[in-house]
Structure formats: structure tokens, C-alpha cells
Amino acid sequence: MKWMEKIALIQKYFLPSPISYRRQNIMEGVNVAAVAQNDPDYQPRIRTIIHSNGSAEFVAGMCLEVLDLLQFLLKFSYTAIDGKGWMGIFPNGTWTGQSGQVVNEEADFSISQASTIMMLDQIHGITFLHSTSTGTLVAIFRQPHLSSIRDIILTVFHPYLWLCYLLVWTILLICLKIMFNVLKHHEMILPGDAKFIKDSPLMLWAISATANLGWNMTPISSSIRLIFMIGFFLAACMYIAYSASMVTNLSTETIPVKNSKDLADSSIEIFADKWLPMTHKVMENMYRERHVDIQNLDAFTNQLEFIIPDLMNRSWAFITFSDAISVVFHRLNFTDVVFCQTIYSVVASKVLYPNAMYVKRGSPIREILNTRILLLIERGFLSRLNRFYDRETQILCLHQNRAYRGGLTMRDTITPFFFIFFGSIASLLILILERNFKRKTTFDLNK
Missing domain, CATH: 3.40.190.10 (Periplasmic binding protein-like II)
Structure with a gap:
């Protein structure tokens, strides 16, 4: 002015x-x-x-x-x-x-x-x-990588949902097995359904339906067809929901640590400003949420200008006043672009000082x-x-409380590549099993 x-x-x-x-x-x-x-x-x-x-x-x-x-x-x-x-x-x-x-x-x-x-x-x-x-006290840190095998499985669907999904498939297979035994006992099995009496075709069908793949045989009885349709419909719904949720978790907008609670629950090592006693209390509270008792406080305190180079390369967080960060960062000859592509900040305490x-x-x-x-x-x-x-x-x-990550890195995308690779292998194995089963069935019928 x-x-x-x-x-x-x-x-x-x-x-x-x-x-x-x-x-x-x-x-x-x-x-x-x-x-x-x-x-x-x-x-x-x-x-x-x-x-x-x-x-x-x-x-x-x-x-x-x-x-x-x-x-x-x-x-x-x-x-x-x-x-x-x-x-x-x-x-x-x-x-x-x-x-x-x-x-x-x-x-x-x-x-x-x-x-x-x-x-x-x-x-x-x-x-x-x-x-x-x-x-305002803020915590600055390098965001952890977006994905891991554990995150892809357990954060996409809750473990209870996976258990429920497995339970439904188990019930479907048990119902089919009981139905076949009843039909067999009363000699009511149609010729086209006889091939499903054995356990291996049922298991192959369940795996194929879960993977949303086709099947080379179709039951004749309406009751068995209904169970097959329920299985295919359930697998399709789960596939769509899982795919959508996984894509969301792997998008660049998904931030692993969004607030101080996420930071306290993460594995990031937290340090406090040596000259600001109020940051020590905030840091101790975060470690207390992890059920970690700090014995030597000096080992978890540092000065901003000394810890910034480590923040750029390590999984560390540092708590300090927000208005000191940019000054020290520029004094160390880092640019705003480097900061925004590397460092993220969250409000460490809602208290205004x-x-x-x-x-x-x-x-x-x-x-x-x-x-x-x-x-x-x-x-x-x-x-x-x-x-x-x-x-x-x-x-x-930093002023907008966000950071641009610059897109996904190789470490962020290794999990979907892992799933694609092993999914392709599993699909190939299922295809081979289907071919062998079809040849064996054809050979038995001709025999």
C-alpha cells in the first residue's frame, strides 16, 4: 500500500x-x-x-x-x-x-x-x-506414495464386505450342490445338467463368473439357470464397484494424508520446531495417538532450516508456524515449483495463536x-x-493448504500393473483349464 x-x-x-x-x-x-x-x-x-x-x-x-x-x-x-x-x-x-x-x-x-x-x-x-x-501451526511433509497392495485390497472394500462376498458365493455353491444331489436322488437330472454334478466344473464356473469371463456350458434347468444368473449378476456388480473405487483411490486427487488425524495415523516420523514449545505438545499428542511414548524430546526437535533438505527426501513431518516456512525455503534456494511438487501441509492444530x-x-x-x-x-x-x-x-x-504432486509416478502405478499382470496370468490359466475340460468332456461324450 x-x-x-x-x-x-x-x-x-x-x-x-x-x-x-x-x-x-x-x-x-x-x-x-x-x-x-x-x-x-x-x-x-x-x-x-x-x-x-x-x-x-x-x-x-x-x-x-x-x-x-x-x-x-x-x-x-x-x-x-x-x-x-x-x-x-x-x-x-x-x-x-x-x-x-x-x-x-x-x-x-x-x-x-x-x-x-x-x-x-x-x-x-x-x-x-x-x-x-x-x-497457525502447520505440519509440512512429503506425501507417501498413493498406492500399495494392502491399500488396493483393504481400502477399496472393507474386509467385512470381502467376507460377505465370499460367504454369498459359498452359499450359492452349496445350494447348487444340494440341488444336484436332490435331483440325482430323484433321477430328475436333465442330460444338459449332468456335467455340473462334479465339484470341479462348479469351482471353475465360480472362478470364471467372479473374473467376469464367459463359460462354455449352460445349464438346462430353470432353477440352476437362476442360480447361475444370480452369480453372474453379483460378480458383475462387484466388478463395477471395485473398478470404480480402485480408480478413485489411484487418481491424482486422492491424497493419503489429508489432515492431522491422518498424519497421526500414518507411519511418517514427526518432528517439532526446537524453538516453539507449543509444537512439542502437538507432536506429543500425535505420537500418543500412535501409543508411542516419547522419552527423549530433544531427539524429536529440530530447526526448520536444517530439516527442510531431509523433508524433501524422507518420510518426515515438521511442525512449525506457517509464516516461517516460505522464508526459510527460499533462503535455501528452493523454488515454489519444487516446494509445491514435493511438500504438502496440513493444519497441525486448530488453535490460533x-x-x-x-x-x-x-x-x-x-x-x-x-x-x-x-x-x-x-x-x-x-x-x-x-x-x-x-x-x-x-x-x-501452502496458502491454499494443498500441493501439486505432478502426476503419478512409477511407484504409484506398480500395484495396478501387478494386478493386470497376475490377472492376465490367472485368465490364461482359466482358459487352459476350460479348454482341457472341454476336450475331456467331448472325449467322454464321444466315448
């Missing part, structure tokens, strides 16, 4: 009359010290440069945009101070990082959008202003800044800024 456009919008929405204009000048002429942490993983939020004389300057980022809006509304000036780290309290009670700079009055307030959850243990020394953005500026506890400027931040929220400025920076700084497929 250009500076002149920003001024015009503020004059339109915030300064409707000269009286209200005068009320905005509570901090007019006051110089405040603003501190911000120049974190390389969060450059889109705030970027600071240090001049040769040691002075700092905020040059870009959403935090600077918010600071400029507050400065225009309240007419104050500010001095930029480079942060000495995010936060921390030593065991002896000494404050460190930019929170220490605020508590020790080296700075009047921090403009960095710090996570309020991570700094809960420091609220006795600092006070957060109204939230200016929210953070608020981020906010903060002042020293008891600071007189807290209420003044809070009222102006509320105005920015009510007028939609912060919402537009967040949408703008989310769109401009995140990888598109």
Missing part, C-alpha cells in the same frame, strides 16, 4: 472532523523508542538494518506498516532499536532479549508480533497490546496504543494487511 493512499484512507475513516482530529494528538511530539527483533525467519513481518554509526532502521514488514499507522494517528516520532533476541528470563531473574529491553526501559514498546502464548511466563513484567495477527506488540507492565502508553489498534481492527486495516502479507509471503500451494 502506497504511503499517500494510506494517508487518504486514514483521513477518510479516522479523522471525520476537526474536533476528533485534535483528540488524536495525545502523543503529538513525543519520541518513543520502538524495538523489533530482526529474525531472518520472519523477514516479511519486520526487517531491520544497522547503519555504520550503530543506529537501527526499520525498512520493511507488516510490523512497520502498523507502526506507521499508529505514528500517523498519534503524531509521535520514534527511534528504532534493534532487538537482542526474542525473549527470556535467566534463573537469577535477569531479563534478556527484546522483552528485557522493554522491561529495563531501553525501549518503550516492542513492535514485533510476538506470540502471547510463548511469553505467558513473562506477563509479570510486560503487558501485551491487542493482537495484530494470529499464527495471537501475536501482539507489548509494553512494560504499567506503561502509560498502553491504553493509548490499544485504542488506536482497536480502530485499525474495526476499520479493517489489520485484516487487509494480514491478507496482503499472507498472500505475498507464503507459497501459493
Whole structure:
């Protein structure tokens, strides 16, 4: 957003009359010290440069945009101070990082959008202003391959359905066997049905019907024909349903891991961001769903920039804040295309983590800044800024919570090829058995 456009919008929405204009000048002429942490993983939020004389300057980022809006509304000036780290309290009670700079009055307030959850243990020394953005925890990983023999069989049809299908065929064969025995006992078997009395023709017919192949013999009796028709109709319905379901499972739109529940149920090894304690809890909950107890937490934590190369090639998942991923990914010289063809993301936690500026506890400027931040929220400025920076700084497929897989690979299609190959072999064997049986039957009749 250009500076002149920003001024015009503020004059339109915030300064409707000269009286209200005068009320905005509570901090007019006051110089405040603003501190911000120049974190390389969060450059889109705030970027600071240090001049040769040691002075700092905020040059870009959403935090600077918010600071400029507050400065225009309240007419104050500010001095930029480079942060000495995010936060921390030593065991002896000494404050460190930019929170220490605020508590020790080296700075009047921090403009960095710090996570309020991570700094809960420091609220006795600092006070957060109204939230200016929210953070989302996501898990990034390489999707497992789409298919396997087990998936093709058990995910297409439930095991109970396979069992029911086998049971129906067993009942049909038993009914045929009983019917033939009854007809044979009463000497009512027609000449064309005599060849079905033996077990081998019935089994061959059942296999042939299940495979949706033809049969070289047809029963004469209406009752036997009815059972044959039931068998063929059942096999045709199952074949159509199975084929449609298998094609769906093997399509490029089928994603093995669609959400955090799928990730917890998968065999993907999960890691958490070393510097974000809330990610440790999310990771532990996922492992708990697998009935795995983590003994050494350090073995399952890492830093984003160190683990990304492994994510590209291994079955690993990493939990972190969504707005840090693209920055680190680009810093490692990966392109968006590589990311979208390789990495997938799911929301790891539905909790939104608020981020906010903060002042020293008891600071007189807290209420003044809070009222102006509320105005920015009510007028939609912060919402537009967040949408703008989310769109401009995140990888598109990550922002849309999806990734393009680039089509099926050989490993994805090996299962259908396996079925086609062995299906062809099975069909050939059935054909040979049919031919031999037909020759034997013809020979017996001629004899």
C-alpha cells in the first residue's frame, strides 16, 4: 500500500472532523523508542538494518506498516532499536532479549508480533497490546506414495464386505450342490445338467463368473439357470464397484494424508520446531495417538532450516508456524515449483495463536496504543494487511493448504500393473483349464 493512499484512507475513516482530529494528538511530539527483533525467519513481518554509526532502521514488514499507522494517528516520532533476541528470563531473574529491553526501559514498546502464548511466563513484567495477527501451526511433509497392495485390497472394500462376498458365493455353491444331489436322488437330472454334478466344473464356473469371463456350458434347468444368473449378476456388480473405487483411490486427487488425524495415523516420523514449545505438545499428542511414548524430546526437535533438505527426501513431518516456512525455503534456494511438487501441509492444530506488540507492565502508553489498534481492527486495516502479507509471503500451494504432486509416478502405478499382470496370468490359466475340460468332456461324450 502506497504511503499517500494510506494517508487518504486514514483521513477518510479516522479523522471525520476537526474536533476528533485534535483528540488524536495525545502523543503529538513525543519520541518513543520502538524495538523489533530482526529474525531472518520472519523477514516479511519486520526487517531491520544497522547503519555504520550503530543506529537501527526499520525498512520493511507488516510490523512497520502498523507502526506507521499508529505514528500517523498519534503524531509521535520514534527511534528504532534493534532487538537482542526474542525473549527470556535467566534463573537469577535477569531479563534478556527484546522483552528485557522493554522491561529495563531501553525501549518503550516492542513492535514485533510476538506470540502471547510463548511469553505467558513473562506477563509479570510486560503487558501485551491487542493482537495484530494470529499464527497457525502447520505440519509440512512429503506425501507417501498413493498406492500399495494392502491399500488396493483393504481400502477399496472393507474386509467385512470381502467376507460377505465370499460367504454369498459359498452359499450359492452349496445350494447348487444340494440341488444336484436332490435331483440325482430323484433321477430328475436333465442330460444338459449332468456335467455340473462334479465339484470341479462348479469351482471353475465360480472362478470364471467372479473374473467376469464367459463359460462354455449352460445349464438346462430353470432353477440352476437362476442360480447361475444370480452369480453372474453379483460378480458383475462387484466388478463395477471395485473398478470404480480402485480408480478413485489411484487418481491424482486422492491424497493419503489429508489432515492431522491422518498424519497421526500414518507411519511418517514427526518432528517439532526446537524453538516453539507449543509444537512439542502437538507432536506429543500425535505420537500418543500412535501409543508411542516419547522419552527423549530433544531427539524429536529440530530447526526448520536444517530439516527442510531431509523433508524433501524422507518420510518426515515438521511442525512449525506457517509464516516461517516460505522464508526459510527460499533462503535455501528452493523454488515454489519444487516446494509445491514435493511438500504438502496440513493444519497441525486448530488453535490460533495471537501475536501482539507489548509494553512494560504499567506503561502509560498502553491504553493509548490499544485504542488506536482497536480502530485499525474495526476499520479493517489489520485484516487487509494480514491478507496482503499472507498472500505475498507464503507459497501459493501452502496458502491454499494443498500441493501439486505432478502426476503419478512409477511407484504409484506398480500395484495396478501387478494386478493386470497376475490377472492376465490367472485368465490364461482359466482358459487352459476350460479348454482341457472341454476336450475331456467331448472325449467322454464321444466315448
